[in-house]
Amino acid sequence: MRSILITGCSSGIGLDAALGMRARGWRVFATCRQEADCDRLRGEGFESFRLDYADEASIETALAEVLDRTGGTLDALFNNGAYAVPGAVEDLPRGALREIFEVNLFGWHDLTRRVIPVMRAQGHGRIVQCSSVLGIVGAAWRGAYVATKFGLEGLTDVLRMELAGTGIAVALIEPGPIGTKFRQNAIPHFEKWIDWEASARRADYERLRDRLYNRRGPDAFELAPSAVTEKLVHAVESARPRARYYVTTPTHIAGLLRRILPTWALDLVIARNG
Known part of the structure; x- marks a missing residue:
């Protein structure tokens, strides 16, 4: 039975990926940041334990548990858990950036580095990173998240090149x-770090706060998490996985516009549709 370690499985993309891969016959190790979520998943028949990207010890312990259960092998890793700190770049304190990079990038890198020797020893493996359209183009009020995803994209591109010929494929x-x-999960981070009432952009924050607190329905072109799982399946099962998998119409459009438009024109398009 092929095995996969998936992070951020409490809900959303991670949970759907865990369910989808299990349905395809994979042995799924579904990790979560909170032990309560792991308890729930264990009740649903998953092998689940705590892995918090901000906690280096939990990364080490979780991977050790996986390897103990498999006899030292792991076929695939899906890095997924991440969060956002909405706000203008000028209002982001240093601590906010430090914390979000620990979770959205440094923790992913730490886990990935620990997995690579396992995959090298067995001669094969798949590493899949859940990036974002915001790893392709930036967007106002999302600077902290954009920065982590741009960093992830660059680090992953280089990792893919360096692992060529090893039997380990890397995909975004x-x-x-x-x-x-x-x-919804971004709200506590916004409230912790952004002093919007003291900001020079205070008037602009009214629109951001309305969007953040008052969700009125699906966004344009929004898809279910299963759309991501579909790409994950190809990335870990195909004999020739792609380097990149676009999901949703906005990502396809952003990728095209990034290639053909000058920066000033791309800025205008994003500003009008952000």
Whole structure:
């Protein structure tokens, strides 16, 4: 039975991926940041334990548990858990950036580095990173998240080149709007770090706060998390996985416009549709 370690499985993309891969016969190790979510998943028949990207010890312990259960092998890794700190770049304190990079990039890198020697020893493996359309183009009010995803894209591109010929394939999945709790989960981080009432952009924050707190329905072109799982399946099962998988119409459009438009024109398009 092929095995896959998936992070961020409490809901959304991670949970759908865990369910989808299990249905395809994979042995799924579904990790979560909170032990309560792991308990729930264990009740649903998953092998689940805590892995918090901000906690280096939990990364080490979780991977050790996986390897103990498989006898030292792992066929695939799907890095997925991440969060956002909505706000203008000028209002982002240093601590906000430090914390989000620990979770959205440094923790992913730490886990990936620990997995690579396992895959090298067995002669094969798949590493799949859940990036974002915001790893292709930036967008106002999303600077912290954009920075982590741009960093992830660059690090992953280099890793893919360096692992060529090892039997380890590396892929990026780049979703646009997906129906998850992502926006809801960003609220505590916004409230912790952004002093919007003291900001020079205070008037602009009214629109951001309305969008953040008052979700009125699906975003344009929004897809279900299963759209990401579909790409994950190809990335880990295909004999020739792609380097990048676009998910949703906005990602396809952003990728095209990034290639053909000058920066000033791309800025205008994003500003009008952000």
